[in-house]
Amino acid sequence: MLPSVVPQIRAKVMEWGIIKNNPKFAALVDSPAGPFTIHFWAPTFKWCITIANIADLARPVENVSTPQQIAVTATGVIWSRYSFVITPVNYTLFSVNVFMAGSGFAQLSRKFMAANETPKAEAEVKVVNPN
Amino acid sequence: MSAAVRAWVKSPTGPMTTHFWGPVANWGFVGAALMDMNKPRDMISPKMTGVMCVYSILFMRFSWMVQPRNYLLFACHASNETAQIYQLGRWAGLTKE
Numbered sequence: 001m002l003p004s005v006v007p008q009i010r011a012k013v014m015e016w017g018i019i020k021n022n023p024k025f026a027a028l029v030d031s032p033a034g035p036f037t038i039h040f041w042a043p044t045f046k047w048c049i050t051i052a053n054i055a056d057l058a059r060p061v062e063n064v065s066t067p068q069q070i071a072v073t074a075t076g077v078i079w080s081r082y083s084f085v086i087t088p089v090n091y092t093l094f095s096v097n098v099f100m101a102g103s104g105f106a107q108l109s110r111k112f113m114a115a116n117e118t119p120k121a122e123a124e125v126k127v128v129n130p131n
Numbered sequence: 132m133s134a135a136v137r138a139w140v141k142s143p144t145g146p147m148t149t150h151f152w153g154p155v156a157n158w159g160f161v162g163a164a165l166m167d168m169n170k171p172r173d174m175i176s177p178k179m180t181g182v183m184c185v186y187s188i189l190f191m192r193f194s195w196m197v198q199p200r201n202y203l204l205f206a207c208h209a210s211n212e213t214a215q216i217y218q219l220g221r222w223a224g225l226t227k228e
């Protein structure tokens with residue numbers, strides 16, 4: 001159906017000296033979840049979303065959406081398990097989802113701590129500004 | 132009918148397995164996209180929407196090639212792709228607004 005670009009690329013790359021001379025490296029490159037398969041590129045691209053979420057840790061807490069971060073954390077946890085029960089086992093997918101869950105959890109902690117601090121901050125403002 | 136339901140419940144991609152709940156979690160993206168369909172155009176982030184478009188195409192292929200083949204995940208990413216392409220079209224001014 002699709003022009004078989006990837007098998008052609010794979011044939012060329014497997015002829016490279018650095019791969020032919022290192023059978024362990026060759027096995028890694030040609031593995032069932034390796035860079036010639038979608039099993040590699042889909043999770044690798046998912047890192048963009050995770051990195052965007054980690055970058056969002058610098059955004060003000062008020063702009064963080066709690067439902068979204070609960071979804072991100074739950075997704076990360078469930079998918080970490082998923083990546084071990086599929087064929088082929090996908091360590092790239094596992095790592096990206098561990099970080100997704102971690103970043104979601106970090107955002108939720110920020111929200112939780114901000115929510116706990118607000119009543120005290122408001123009280124302090126009232127004391128400083130009696131008018 | 133209950134025999135079919137029971138067969139599904141016990142199937143290798145049924146609701147007792149992660150193969151089911153993983154994609155269920157991903158439907159959250161689709162829900163968020165649907166809720167955002169009417170938000171003002173200037174609130175649409177072309178970067179995030181573009182990333183989502185590429186992400187869903189890759190995972191549509193992934194869900195097809197993975198063992199066991201995951202139709203629920205495929206449906207989820209096909210829907211997300213549609214929603215994100217629509218949003219990108221809105222941002223680019225291609226829709227009647």
